[in-house]
Amino acid sequence: MASKLGRTINTSKLFPPKTLNPCHLIPSFVHKKKISINEHSPFFPESNIYTEFSRPYHSSEDAVSIHSDSTTVVEELTAIFTNQPLLRTSEELTTLGTKLNTETVESVLKGLKSWRIAYEFFSWAADQDGYRHNCYTYNAMASILSRAKQTAKLKILARDMVNSRCPMTPGALGFLIRCLGSQGLVDEANYIFDQVKMMGLCFPNSYTYNCLLEALSKSTSVDLVEKRLREMQNSGFGPDKFTLTPVLRVYCNAGKFEKVLDVFNQIRDRGWIDGHIFTILMISFSKWGEVDKAMELIERMEDLNISLNEKTLCVLIHGFVRESRVEKALHLFDKMRKLGFKPDLPLYDVLIRGLCQKKELRKALNLYMEMKDSGILPDVSIISKLISSLCGEGDLASTKILLEEGEQALDAKALILLYNTLLDGLVNHGLVDKAYLLLRVMMGAESVSEAVNDLVSIKKIVSPDCTSFSIVIDGFCNMGQLDSALRLFWDMIRMGWKGNVLLYNNLINELCNANRVDEGFELLKEMKKSGFKPTQFTHNSIFGCFCRREDVSRAIDLVREMRENGHEPWIKYYSLLVKQLCIHGKVIEASDFLNNMVQEGFLPEIIAYSIVMDGFFKIQGVDKATKLFRDICGRGYCPDVIAYNILMNGLCKARRVSEAQDVLNEMLEKGVVPSVVTYNILIDGWCKTHEIDQAILCLSKMVEKAREPTVVTYSTLIDGLCNAGRPNDALILWNEMVKKGCSPNKIAYTALIHGLIKCNKADIAVVFFHEMKEKEMKPDRFVYLALINDFVSKGNSVLALEVLKDMVTNEKFPSPLDKDYPLCISALHKLSEDVVTSSDVKNLIVQGLIPTIGNVSDMDVKSVVEPRD
């Protein structure tokens, strides 16, 4: 874009040439005006603000020629700066410096190929006596830097330009603004515009404003654009098409639908709609995922006889593929070809990828063939995509053809990429052994080449690279074939490949997962020897293994080594370690481990301390636990709700419920919000210490605080109420629970059934017993036994037998070693003594469901084998 340095408005790339007359902003008199080529005055009279449009540009074809002396100077300078950097301090150059003028500088800048040299020349010129850059030389330089994307230098240049106080024509300022805008330097463009205006270096006209808006429209700064638009109107410049276009664009960028519509209507009402406007809208719609709306626009465009341009179609096709609507994309693709546009590789690429993603591989292949027929050479990336998709579908035959084509068209470096894709595809398709065979053939093992005949017909051998090995090694790892992975790894090392960090990490991690940590350690040594630095992941893999093994001393040694490397041990591993130590009663060891971590400079998270605190409580170390809690508080930890819960639970279990109540108050003071669990713990504490009223009070408090009781809350209280001899209240609570939609689980049923039995209400209990079984919850044996025993003791043999039958068909009768055994036997005795149930008991013995008991003889048993009616 920035090629005329502000003298003419070159908008052809921004706006369709058909709709734009570049002169529409320029009063006609300007074209007649000429300005002397040797104009050196740094200040143009104000009346000349439009002269830049007519100033000839010496290097363009129709430009006025520079006299021959100047031409020589340009040529010499260009030659010296291009080819003879050593001559830059020579006398010759000093002489040339005296002949410098702005036109020469512009010419030289235009002729220099590299932005770096141009920049050097530009700086050199600035230092020459009697020479000053003007706005055109600055713009020439700005244009070069902008094209070279040297944004930092461009910014400095723009500031220098302002600081030099060189006057600018509105066009020149517009040009500069567009240079900045094209590099996304929106704020800078905005700033420079104001500076220039403020310093009186230029009076912006509507073109300048349009340039500024154009620059701003690359952002989403709606406010900025609106502000400038008002400013422009206040300066007497009404908006034209080139004003509204950037306004539309910024609203599009910011996703302001309403505003977009509003501006669009303004543009339409003034008859300014063109393809460019549509393109802006369509790109936005496509970005917003509104491809259908974009399609509607296309139809409207066709109605308005505005031709679709290639870019718009491309954008839409990309948009449809992005939404996985490949059919629609293909439809547009056809349209595009009918309009005579020739699709390029990127467009084929996106469609083929879209089809691959939809697993429409036949269509993808056809399109690929079409592309080749139309004379477009495929690149390695598209072949690679096809190979990996075909592999994924197990279509090895097509893969083979593509690979053969690749062999003809690609060099060895690209070809190895295809082979790696193939290896990867095989591995992903679960064919890691096949991949391994292919790899061996690549390594030169001709003896197995038969086995990969269906994959490749190797004409030229492609040696595997590090990636090839990595793919197959990782494949083995993922298939659990760790030893194959290791063997291949060492093969790779022997072949001189060093591997990479990822490969080492994967292998070490797999070894550690397989509890082969010593080998993992060996590999770590090898890794370091090869010059790779272990990462956090490497160390934590090994650390995790030590933690799982509860190997405290090696774990702490590793923590030390990790600290030296600046690697943090992962909480999931050390919390696992302390948890397991606690489970095994080694709470002191767990506590010591955390202390050691602190000594090594790592502060364990509160979670780990919570585990240890709970551990102390579980081994009746109440004082140790509470001391630990206070210690960590003193060390600056802020216990969270779970840490408090553990503390309260420990105190409650030690029957120190009022202390637990104090802890709850402490929580509230400190602003730690109690959870349902907190209240449940306290409720249970009160229940277990026979303070059922306190427990119910606690329930109402939790409801007050909008903590919904859970099935745990209800179970706890139902158990407590029954133990307090209040079965009716327990039943009321049960109904309340069900009414609230809280469905009872096995523990809740157990609590109620057992509670009712304890309250002498086995007849009610058995109703819930049946309800529970209907819900396919399996009662624990002690529930059966409690019922049987209760019925037996009350002489209700029929019900007792019914439950007994139920029990023995659902689970084994307790063994003689079981603590419940004597109880069961005594119940059986009672049932066999009762005439109503004795024969059924014998039947159960015959069926082998219950053991033979004392006074039921074998003879008796035989007598019941014959069925009686």
Place this chain on the structure above:
DNA sequence: ATAGGGTTAG
């Protein structure tokens, strides 16, 4: 290839 961790009822 990177956090799932710790607490309550029969």
